[in-house]
Amino acid sequence: MGQTGGIGKMLVLPFYSTGWVDGMNRGTRKAIQKRAKRVPLADRPLFYNMVCGENLRWPLTAGERKRSAEIVAQLDPDTPFFHGGLAGRVMGNYLLPASETGHDPKNLKEHFPTRASLVYLTTSIDEAGIYAIQTGGKPGAIYLVEPEGPLELDVETFRPLELMLADRDLVRRYGRATLISSATAFACPRAKVLGIVQEFSAAFCVNAVKEARKHALDQVTRFERLGA
Template sequence: MLQAASAESLDGLSTSSPSVAYWHGGAPGRAVGEYLLPPSVTHTPHVLSAFMGEEGRARAGVRADRVYVATQYEAAALFAALFPGGGWVYRVLPEGPLEADPDCDDPTLSLACPRARVVEVLQLHPADVVRILESVQNGGMT
């Protein structure tokens, strides 16, 4: 399991809930209670190259009007580690309908929603970022 360098949680929400936890790995700096909004709203210039097709356009199936969440912490940690300079991992509550990510082979791993509220913030430990990136270079995920 990856270790967190620091964490912050929304009061009243347990991090050991028996229901499914949803995670998002991305740009650092979000706070508990804030919303993660899709790139079509935020106009963020950063899109992971893993999602880019020819000529810098998003690959088929990737939607700029959705926030992508994962059901596994490790998957979100991978995306956080790939963020330039290192991103953070957020436990989130998706809002709106959840849709399968058409770009993911496992329909239960990655889902898309209109927005998600941050309920916990986890900064990756620098050693975990290095380990994740080395694993990716060697053909693994985490």
């Protein structure tokens, strides 16, 4: 059975127990691709991201890590990385994983403990801002950081990207290079703070989270109307 929780039928996938293919089984892959056909081409990247975020969050397999490393190797060495989280870090501090700090906005320790051993980074300031406000009502901040240790694509970015690259219509419209460049979320064992980009008050974080949740629900409703 798929997950529940009010996210809408179009984003809930059935569970298939056979035919695993590097972390995403054939049945699940086909189910996603079939539903994606109902989604306008411009909205498919968002659809793939949302459906994978709800259903396919387990850690990368060995095969997926290998393919992830090939993509990471294509990054410009001067690519800046950002992290959104609790305020209070200063230049030179190290960002450590949820398994060590206890701060776990993605609730990884309960459901995906091995993923809780990583620090999550992004090349997008806007994306970092999304996590900077998820502080449980405490002040948040966006940091410029330097990853340390092996760098890999975040699973919630990698699997949607693989679906996009398998979508012939998307590849034809945007090209593989553009789709790959849309992968902005990464993970590593720890990261060093190089500077503070922006800080947010506790009140701002609380209000911003409410707005973000409303926007997410609006997106789910829109996909449902496409033919769940």
